[in-house]
Each structure stands twice: as structure tokens, then as C-alpha cells.
Amino acid sequence: xxxxxxxxxxxxxxxxxxxxxxxxxxxxxxxxxxxxxxxxxxxxxxxxxxxxxxxxxxxxxxxxxxxxxxxxxxxxxxxxxxxxxxxxxxxxxxxxxxxxxxxxxxxxxxxxxxxxxxxxxxxxxxxxxxxxxxxxxxxxxxxxxxxxxxxxxxxxxxxxxxxxxxxxxxxxxxxxxxxxxxxxxxxxxxxxxxxxxxxxxxxxxxxxxxxxxxxxxxxxxxxxxxxxxxxxxxxxxxxxxxxxxxxxxxxxxxxxxxxxxxxxxxxxxxxxxxxxxxxxxxxxxxxxxxxxxxxxxxxxxxxxxxxxxxxxxxxxxxxxxxxxxxxxxxxxxxxxxxxxxxxxxxxxxxxxxxxxxxxxxxxxxxxxxxxxxxxxxxxxxxxxxxxxxxxxxxxxxxxxxxxxxxxxxxxxxxxxxxxxxxxxxxxxxxxxxxxxxxxxxxxxxxxxxxxxxxxxxxxxxxxxxxxxxxxxxxxxxxxxxxxxxxxxxxxxxxxxxxxxxxxxxxxxxxxxxxxxxxxxxxxxxxxxxx
Amino acid sequence: xxxxxxxxxxxxxxxxxxxxxxxxxxxxxxxxxxxxxxxxxxxxxxxxxxxxxxxxxxxxxxxxxxxxxxxxxxxxxxxxxxxxxxxxxxxxxxxxxxxxxxxxxxxxxxxxxxxxxxxxxxxxxxxxxxxxxxxxxxxxxxxxxxxxxxxxxxxxxxxxxxxxxxxxxxxxxxx
Numbered sequence: 052x053x054x055x056x057x058x059x060x061x062x063x064x065x066x067x068x069x070x071x072x073x074x075x076x077x078x079x080x081x082x083x084x085x086x087x088x089x090x091x092x093x094x095x096x097x098x099x100x101x102x103x104x105x106x107x108x109x110x111x112x113x114x115x116x117x118x119x120x121x122x123x124x125x126x127x128x129x130x131x132x133x134x135x136x137x138x139x140x141x142x143x144x145x146x147x148x149x150x151x152x153x154x155x156x157x158x159x160x161x162x163x164x165x166x167x168x169x170x171x172x173x174x175x176x177x178x179x180x181x182x183x184x185x186x187x188x189x190x191x192x193x194x195x196x197x198x199x200x201x202x203x204x205x206x207x208x209x210x211x212x213x214x215x216x217x218x219x220x221x222x223x224x225x226x227x228x229x230x231x232x233x234x235x236x237x238x239x240x241x242x243x244x245x246x247x248x249x250x251x252x253x254x255x256x257x258x259x260x261x262x263x264x265x266x267x268x269x270x271x272x273x274x275x276x277x278x279x280x281x282x283x284x285x286x287x288x289x290x291x292x293x294x295x296x297x298x299x300x301x302x303x304x305x306x307x308x309x310x311x312x313x314x315x316x317x318x319x320x321x322x323x324x325x326x327x328x329x330x331x332x333x334x335x336x337x338x339x340x341x342x343x344x345x346x347x348x349x350x351x352x353x354x355x356x357x358x359x360x361x362x363x364x365x366x367x368x369x370x371x372x373x374x375x376x377x378x379x380x381x382x383x384x385x386x387x388x389x390x391x392x393x394x395x396x397x398x399x400x401x402x403x404x405x406x407x408x409x410x411x412x413x414x415x416x417x418x419x420x421x422x423x424x425x426x427x428x429x430x431x432x433x434x435x436x437x438x439x440x441x442x443x444x445x446x447x448x449x450x451x452x453x454x455x456x457x458x459x460x461x462x463x464x465x466x467x468x469x470x471x472x473x474x475x476x477x478x479x480x481x482x483x484x485x486x487x488x489x490x491x492x493x494x495x496x497x498x499x500x501x502x503x504x505x506x507x508x509x510x511x512x513x514x515x516x517x518x519x520x521x522x523x524x525x526x527x528x529x530x531x532x533x534x535x536x537x538x539x540x541x542x543x544x545x546x547x548x549x550x551x552x553x554x555x556x557x558x559x560x561x562x563x564x565x566x567x568x569x570x571x572x573x574x575x576x577x578x579x580x581x
Numbered sequence: 582x583x584x585x586x587x588x589x590x591x592x593x594x595x596x597x598x599x600x601x602x603x604x605x606x607x608x609x610x611x612x613x614x615x616x617x618x619x620x621x622x623x624x625x626x627x628x629x630x631x632x633x634x635x636x637x638x639x640x641x642x643x644x645x646x647x648x649x650x651x652x653x654x655x656x657x658x659x660x661x662x663x664x665x666x667x668x669x670x671x672x673x674x675x676x677x678x679x680x681x682x683x684x685x686x687x688x689x690x691x692x693x694x695x696x697x698x699x700x701x702x703x704x705x706x707x708x709x710x711x712x713x714x715x716x717x718x719x720x721x722x723x724x725x726x727x728x729x730x731x732x733x734x735x736x737x738x739x740x741x742x743x744x745x746x747x748x749x750x751x752x753x754x755x756x
Contacts, residue, residue, distance in 0.1 A: 082601060084628040106601060106624055106689070157601075161738075568637045568714040568728050570742065 081105040081157040086167050090532060091550070093170045097144035101126075101151055101167070104135040109155040112162055114138055115528055119147030119175040121553050123528050126151075147175030148497075148552035152530045164530035166523070174498045174550040189248050190461060196242035197457035198450075200274075200309075203235010203281055204333070205453075208306035209341020211284035215299035217342055218363055220356025224345030225288060232281045239274045239281075246270050269313040276312055280305035303341075307334030315464050319385050328378045335375035339368060340449055347442035350427065350435050357435075358428050365424050372416075385466065392465035401462055405455040412448045415441055472580070478559060480575035484508055487561045487573045495580040496554045502545045503536065503561055517564040518544040524557050531560070554581035603715045603727045605745040606694070610711075613703035613752040616642075618713060619696050620745060625689035626719035633683040633718035634695050637728075641705045644668055645677040648696040653685035666702050707751055712744040 085104040088094050114126040128139035136155070151167040210228035214221065244256045247265025254261040265271065284302035287295050311317045311329040319325045342364055349357040383402065393399035419441050426434035463471075476494030480487050488504045501520050505513040518538075523531035536544035551557060560574040606619035618636075625631045638645050643666050649655050658679040665674040680697055687693050705711065714728040729740040737743035 082624075082627060104628075106628065564726070567635065567716055567726070570726065570728055 081107045081109045081155065081161075081163055083163075083165055088167070088169045090167050090169070091534065091548070093173065095172070097140065097171045099140055101138045101140060102135050103138070103153060103155075103167070105155070106134065107157060108134050109136065109157055109163075111136060112154040112156050113152075114154075115152050116141060116144075117150040117152060117527055117529055117552065119145070119149065119552055121527060121555075144171060146170075146172035148550045150527075150529045150532075150552055152528050154530060166530040166532040168532055168550055168552065170550060175496070175552060186248075189245055192245040193242065193249060193460055194454075194457050196238040196245055197460055198453050199234045199238025200242060200277060201235075201453040201457065202231050202450075203233075203238060204277055204306040204309055205337045205340040206344065207231035207235045207341075208280040208284040208302040209337030209339075210345060211287045211341070212299045212303040212306075212337065213342035214345050215287050215295055216303075217338065217367070218346065218349075218356075218360035220359045220363075221345055221349040221354055222356075223348035223352055223354060227344050227348065228284070232285055236278060236281050239277045243271060243274055269318075272312040273309045273314075276305050276309035280309060303334060303337055306337040307331070309333070315459075315467060316382050316386060319464075319466060324381065325385060328381045331374050332378035332382060335371045335378065338371045339375065342368075343442055343446055343449070347439050347446065350439040350442070353432075353435070358430060361424060361428055361438075365420060365428075368420075386464040388465045388469065396465045396468060397462035398459065398464045398468075401455055401458045405452055408448055408452045408455060412445060412452065415445045415448065419445070476577055476579065478575045478577050480559075480561060480573035481508075482571065482573055485513055485563060485565075485571050485573060486510075487563070489559065489561065489575070489577075491551075491577055491579070494577075496551055498548060498550050500545065500547045501534070501536070501549055501559075502539075502543050504543050505561075505563060512542055513563070513565070515544070515563045515565055516567070519562040519564075520546055520549070521560040521562060522549070522551065522557055523560075524553065524555060526555060527553050529553075531558075533562075551579055554579050602743060603717065603725075603745055605713070605747050608747060609750050610701055610747045611751060611753045612701050612705050612707055612749050614701060615698060616701050616747065617696065617698050618747070619694050620713070620715060621692070621694055622687060622717060623692050624725075625687065626717060626723040626725045628689050629719035629723055630689060631687040631717045631719050632685060633681065633716075634685075635682075635716045635718070636680045636695070636697065637714045638678050638680070638699065639711050639713060641666075641702050641711065642699040643673050643676050643702060645680065645697055645699040647677075647680045647682070648698070650682055650685065650693075650695065653682040656681040656683065668700060701749065703752060705749055707749050710746040710748050712746045714744040 082105065083103060084106050087102040088098055108131060110131070111129060114129065116124045116126055118124070124141050126138050126141065130137050136153075138151075148168065148170040151169070152164075153166070154162060154164040156162045207228055210224060210231060214224055214228065243265035244262055245265070246268055247261040247263065248254055248256065250264050250268055251261060280302050283298045283305065287298035287302060289295070290298055307330045310333045311326045314329070317326050317329045346357075346360060346364055349360055354360075387393060387399055387402060393403055419438060423434050423438040423441065427438045472495055473493040475490050475492035478489040478491070480489070485508060486506050488506075490502045492500050492502070503518060503520070505515060505518070507513045515538075518536040520534045520536055521531045522534070523529055534546045534549050536546040539545050555578075557577045557579055558574065559577050560572055563571045563573065565571055601624050603623075604621050606621055607617070610616040620634070620636060622631060622634060640663050643662065645657075647655055647657065657677045658681065659676060660678040661675045662673070662678075665672045667673075682695055701711070712730045714726075714730075716728065717725040719725075725742075727742055727744050729742045730744055731737055731740060737746060
């Protein structure tokens, strides 16, 4: 009996302690009082260790680091020193925004979680992409028709101008120009069908709806101008005197105008700069390329007027090329925007290919001009043959350039991508006491601005003392982190410099402190684009 | 066995400061009688010292008297109650609605209790919980607000900033 009581006596303190702990259990909750690196900051180099300081000693449940690519690394090397948790950083932390997502438990068992968002070097922001899903047959059709249109405009109309106005002394090239005009006309007409099919996303070339859709786009104007250019170019040789001369000039002007009536380049701002730039670029191409094949043919056949034609060509071509290059630079600067876009956007990559081809073309042209022209003008047969062959090579390169330029139909320029990527994401959240309209600009991963408009349940504007945004991404393992909002002059609440490191579905909660003693929490989700 | 006691003892000693919310010492009170509300303040605001403690008196608690605290200035903010209550025969329509203790300095590693006394009117529902929202202010711009009241289906444990509450029980005998 006594032994039993002695055992009980020994157990009694534990029972009392347990009862005392029951009382304590209901009230304990640690809170984060500080961290290293601080939440929402940019650090120059990746830290070697992280530290989280709490209001009381805690033990970690899970610690992970979410990288800019969404990959999660579990952090398992840590030590607790007094109330600070020191965590060793994993190796190979690259630049961009990382999130240290932590979940700890206070001594009583109540878990709390949070996230530390910090950026190494600079906050990461994804490269904007635009989804484009289209039938490959339609895309191939569009591309071929575009190349055919270029051939018609530059080799056809340009050729008619070259033969009638620039180098009237030569007779060669008539059949070539006519074939080019026919190719161009066929391409122009068919492209309306393909364009309409692409615009509608469905249907077959036999449907009227597809053709009317194609005509309805701005591309229809280009096709009309092109067909008119082909018509004028076609009749120019048949008209005598001034009429023929005028028709050839008209064909050239329309060949320059047609590309300026549609497309990304012409539509860019500032319009007063871009449309004339496209016109000049196209007209200059037409003059230069139009003259190439007739000249080459004339040289090959040893025509009498070939030398004269060559002289005229050599005289005017530097000015034409200067206009072409200048206009091209203006267009590239506005469309590409930033140098990085040359490599990380499809548009930029096509531009690099076109530029490489142009370098080859200019090298050939330079050899022609300074190496062979003088001797060919003098009448040397060897030089004349080499010049003819070189012109043939130039023509081939030009064809490749047309192919590259036609590919731009499928790549939105970085200018457009940036605008699309900047589109904001909105969210609406409401409870029976209040509602909030939130806008996250831009709506993609990286640094964003969050703005909120608060309304009472009866749609009146709501005044608040403080507003906090709480972001979390449970799917990516990111615990909630808070960002304080500032009141703007127009009554909205705004937080700038919030970094959302990943795309996906984020949970956003708005904590509205209505008065000192009343807080409202409104929650919703946001779909953040990559 | 001894090791177990030692561990339990250590845990208790460690657990004793582990109270982060502001809470009421007496979790139950009978309706229709005077209640001594002891607000336990175990922490400052994220490590900073508390300088102001404000308690909002819920509707239904009348004739409130705070206990003065040395080193702190007391402010009693009066207002009209939602209705007139009968206080031992005297109809009472207005009284203290907010108590503010200010000008003090309670460090984060210190503990203190703020006491007030009030009469819980008998027509408050037995079994319901009466919440006293408390705000701790530290310095000019930091505050801890224990002001959330659980909605239907929620408990205080679900909330991030729960207000201290007292469960109301049957009126006991006496006067």
C-alpha cells in the first residue's frame, strides 16, 4: 500500500504539470520577430545562412527554399540558438527571387507558417511569351503566299520599274517579270483565304466566311494595293512614252505602299515615323531587287545596252541602299525594342537570321561594285560573266531573305509581347461586410504592383486605417507572406515592389483594419501568368 | 522516472513564458454578477515594448471600473450603451466603453496584468462567449490587435488575432 502511494506521490507533480500545461496550451503561439535576409528585399550575393527569430523557442516542422524556376529544396541543416533558428543555405543559389517557406511549431504544438521572399541580384521576371496554336498547313500556306507576294512586289513591280525607268536600254527580263507578277498575284489572292482561315481559327478555304474574314482584316488593303501594283506593272511595257513611264512609277509606288498598309511594323507607334519607314524600305527594296535579274540576264546575254544599264544602276544604287538601310534600322529599333529581345524572342531570332543573310548580300554587292563593275562596264567578258554569276548568287540570297522576312508573320514583335505581358490580372473578393476589387499589374511572375479598391456591402467606398495583402501559394509550397499597402490620393490602397516569384494560382487575402477594434479579411485567388 | 519528471519540469518552465496572446485569467463568469477581468499581457509587439493597452468593453457589460497601475495613466472613454440596463435598481444607459492604460513601458521579456471590473448583465446568453477586444500599442506605429471574434462554426484557435473571451455560465446564488 505504502509503495503504491509512494509511486502515486512521484506521479503527482507530473499530473499537476500536465494540468498546468493544458492551460498554457490554449494560448501559446509564437510569432516571427525578425529575419535575415529581411522579407521582400534584394541582396547582392546569395546568403550563406538564413536566420528566423521568433518571440519564443520553436522547432521547425518544414523548411524549404523555392527557387525562381519553381523547384523546391528542403533545408535540413539548422540549429536553434535561444529563439533564433539558424538555417544553412544550400549551395548553388543563382540570381532571381527565392522564397524561404517555413513552418514551425511552438512548444505547445500550435503550428505557424510564413514565407520570406528575397531576391539575389535582381527580382526575377519571366520572359513574356504569347501562345500561338494554329494549323501548320494554314501557317505554311500563309508563309508561301507571303513569299510569293514579296516576289510579285519586288521582283515583279520593281522589275517593271527597273526595265522601264531605271534601265530602259535593256530588253531582257520581260518574261521573268511577267512570271513574277503572276506568282505575286496568285499569292496575293490565296493569302486572303489563308489569312481569313487563320483569323477565324476554323473553316476551309472553300467557305465564303473565310474569304470575307480575310478581306475584313487590314491585310486585305495590302492585297488590293499589291494587285493594283501588279496590274500597272503588267501594262507598263505595253504603253508607249509617258503613259508607260507613269505606269511603271505607279507600280513602284504601290509596291512600296502595299506593305505599309498592314502588319505589325506599320501599326507601331509613332505612326508618322513607322508607315513612311515601311514605305521607303519596301520601295528601296523594289528598286534594287527589281533591277537585279534583268541586269543579270542582260549581262549574261551580252546585250548592247548592258554596260549603260550597269552604269546607271551603279550610280543610283548607293542612295537607294542608304535609304533602305536607314529605314530598316528605324523599323528594327522600334520593333525589337531592347537588345535582349534579339535572342530571347522568336521575332528577334528571325531578325538575326535576316541580318546574317543581309551581311552576305551586302558582301556580294560590295564585291560586285568595287571588284567587278568597272571592268564589266569597260566591256571585259570575263568580268561580265563573273558579275552575272554574282548577281545570280545575290538573287538566291534575296530569296532566302524574303523567306526569313515572311516568317515574321508568325512572331509577334517584342513590342507587342511586352504590351500583352503587361496586361493586369484582377480579383474580386467579398464577405457579407465588405468587398474588394484587386488589380495586380503586370499579371505575370516577377515584380508586381497590387492595388485594391474597398467597398462596403452596400457598394459605398470604404475607409480603412490599414490594409495588408497576404500572398501564399500552397501548391508551390510557399507559406503566407505579408505586404503592407499605402493609401493613395484616390482612395485606393496600393503596394508596389511585391515580387511573386512563380506563375500559377496564388491565394491573396486582404486584411482591412476598419477601425482600431475591427478587422475584416477578404480572400480570393489570382492566376499569375508565366 | 526521475528523468521524466525532470523533462516535464523543464518543459513547464520553458512553457510558462510561451503565452503569446493577450488572454483573460478567468475563462468563465456567471451572468448577472460582477466579473473581475484580468488581462494577461505576455509579449510586446514583435519584440518591442508595450506602451499602451486599450480594452473595448463589449455590449452588455456595464459599470466598468479599471484598476490603476503605477507608471501608467488611465483613461476611461464613456459612451451610450445600446439600451438601458437595470443595475441593482438603477437604470443605466451610458458608461465606460473603452479603457486605455497609456504611458507605460512593458518590455517584451516582461509580463503584466491589466485589471478591470464590470457587471455582466443577466440578459446575456448563458453558454455564449463574451469577447473583449484588446489592442497593444508599441511605440508610434506598431500594434498587436487581439480583436478577431470567431464567426459561426469557428473557434478562437482558428484565428490569427483572437480577442480574449469569457464563457458565460449560470447565475450563481448570492448578491
